[in-house]
Each structure stands twice: as structure tokens, then as C-alpha cells.
Amino acid sequence: MPKRIHVIVILTILTIALLGTPGGTHAAEIKVLSDSPLAPALRRITDAFHRDSGHEVKFVFGLSPVIHKMVRDGETDDVIIIQPNFINDLVGAGKIVAGQYPTIARVGIGVFTRADANAPDVSTVAAFKQALLDADALVFSNVAAGNYFATVLERLGIVEAVKGKITRASPPDVVARIVEGKGNDIGVMVVTLIIADKRLKPPLCSGSYGQFPST
Numbered sequence: 312m313p314k315r316i317h318v319i320v321i322l323t324i325l326t327i328a329l330l331g332t333p334g335g336t337h338a339a340e341i342k343v344l345s346d347s348p349l350a351p352a353l354r355r356i357t358d359a360f361h362r363d364s365g366h367e368v369k370f371v372f373g374l375s376p377v378i379h380k381m382v383r384d385g386e387t388d389d390v391i392i393i394q395p396n397f398i399n400d401l402v403g404a405g406k407i408v409a410g411q412y413p414t415i416a417r418v419g420i421g422v423f424t425r426a427d428a429n430a431p432d433v434s435t436v437a438a439f440k441q442a443l444l445d446a447d448a449l450v451f452s453n454v455a456a457g458n459y460f461a462t463v464l465e466r467l468g469i470v471e472a473v474k475g476k477i478t479r480a481s482p483p484d485v486v487a488r489i490v491e492g493k494g495n496d497i498g499v500m501v502v503t504l505i506i507a508d509k510r511l512k513p514p515l516c517s518g519s520y521g522q523f524p525s526t
Contacts, residue, residue, distance in 0.1 A: 339366050339367070340366070340367045340368075340369055341366060341367070341368045341369070341390065342369050342371075342390070343369065343370050343388060343389065343390040343391075343392065344370075344371050344378050344381060344382065344386065344388045344390070344391045344392070344393070345370055345372055345378070345390075345391075345392040345393075346373070346374065346378060346392055346393055346394060347372040347482075347504075348418045348501040348504055349372075349392060349416055349418070349503065350503070351503050351504075351506070351507050352503065353370065353392075354370070357370075371388070374482070375393045375394040375397055375454075375455065376397075376454065378391065378392075378393050378397075379393060379397040379400070379401065382401055382406050382407070383401070383404060391407065392415065392416075394455060395412075398412060418502065418503060419501070419502045419514075420456045420459060420460060420499055420501055421500065421502040421505050421513075421514025422439075422442075422497055422499055422514065422515045422516050423489070423497070423498050423499075423500065423511045423512055423513070423514055423515060424489065424496065424497060424498070424511070424515070425489055425490055425492065425496070425510065425511065426509065426510055426511055428495070428496075428512065429495075430512055430515055431445070431446070431495075431497070431515065433515045433516045436467075439467075439516060440467050442497065443464070443467070443497065444469060444472060444473065445495065446473075446476065446495050446496060446497040447476065447492075447494030447496055448478060448488070448492060448496040448497070449473055449476055449477050449478070449497055449498075449499070450478045450485050450488045450489055450498045450499070451477075451479060451480075451485060451498065451499035451500070452479065452482050452485050452499075452500065453479040453480060453481065454482070456482075456499070456500060456501050457479055457485075460499045482500060482501075485498050485499075485500055486498070486500070486504075486508060486510070486511065490510050490511070
């Protein structure tokens with residue numbers, strides 16, 4: 312789905328949510344629970360929505376497992392943006408209504424280093440594989456993006472070779488470990504969060520792993 316279509320879908324969802332709020336034709340506040348990797352893009356889109364409509368969009372960002380737990384525990388909001396594998400459970404628990412949920416975004420994961428570090432060569436699959444083998448540390452998350460990258464290591468056939476230097480951590484801790492490191496360390500995280508953090512060298516390479524429907 313082209314980027315422009317994603318934006319139109321998001322604005323349409325916000326407008327529909329607005330119609331369901333008390334006094335929807337007047338300035339209102341729309342509450343959105345969203346997976347945190349989408350934060351940079353959503354803030355820009357909703358800033359434009361606020362300028363054009365006068366309506367406020369209040370976000371609560373968190374990882375999809377956190378958003379899932381919040382909704383299961385009774386949190387209510389106008390819009391929920393979450394990874395698709397959590398939707399059936401929320402429908403079964405009676406927390407959201409069964410139906411079709413548009414996919415509004417896909418995010419990629421990227422390989423990165425500290426901003427002041429030398430960037431490894433990842434221009435080909437062979438070079439990428441060698442960069443991972445040469446790294447002093449590989450740090451990636453213990454949630455969906457990290458789980459996906461673990462399958463990449465399997466496909467490259469280097470799990471055994473690198474397992475002694477792998478650290479799995481929460482996304483904030485992935486960044487902290489890379490920033491505070493001194494060696495030839497490589498981190499893996501969603502691209503949007505890499506770009507937003509000036510302490511990190513922008514993604515050296517990236518690939519798509521996740522999509523986010525809206526309810």
C-alpha cells in the first residue's frame with residue numbers, strides 16, 4: 312500500500328472515531344492506543360489533522376504486548392493500533408468487535424551502530440553475514456522485531472557461530488547497550504526508532520517484518 316494511501320486510511324479512521332465521540336462536530340479529543348514504533352509517523356500525521364480540524368489526538372504508545380494487556384485489563388480508547396496476532400484474542404475476550412481491520416502501516420527492522428562508530432559493510436548478503444560474524448556484540452529485542460531477526464540468523468546459518476555474543480533486551484535497553492558499548496557492536500531494531508534517535512547511525516540495511524491493523 313503506497314505511503315499516501317496509508318495516510319488517507321489513518322485520517323479516515325480518526326474521522327470515524329471522531330463521529331463516535333460526544334459532541335463530535337465540535338473540538339474533541341480522540342484517544343489512541345498504538346504500538347510505539349509507529350509514534351514518529353503518527354505524530355506527524357495527527358499534527359496535520361489537528362491543524363485542519365481543531366481536534367486533539369491523545370496517544371498512549373507501548374509495545375503491542377503492553378497495549379494488548381491494557382485492553383484486556385479494561386482500558387478503553389477510540390482507536391487501537393496493534394500487531395495483528397493480538398486481534399483475535401481481543402475479539403474472543405469481547406474487548407473489540409469482530410470485523411475487518413485495515414492494515415495502516417508496515418514497519419521494517421534495521422541494523423545500526425553508534426553514531427560515532429565505523430559502519431560495517433552490509434552491501435551484499437555475504438558482506439552482511441560477515442559483518443555479523445565480525446561483530447563484538449549483537450543486540451536485539453525480546454519482542455516481535457527481535458524474534459524476526461532471530462529467524463534471519465537461522466536463514467544465514469550462523470546461529471551457533473554468533474550465539475555467544477547475542478544479547479536479547481527490551482527495545483530501550485537495546486539502544487542503551489549499543490550507545491554505551493565500546494566495541495564493534497551491532498544493534499537491530501525497528502527503523503522508525505533508529506531514525507528518531509540521533510545517538511544512532513541511521514539504518515545500514517533494513518527489511519520489512521510487521522504490519523499494524525487499526526480497530
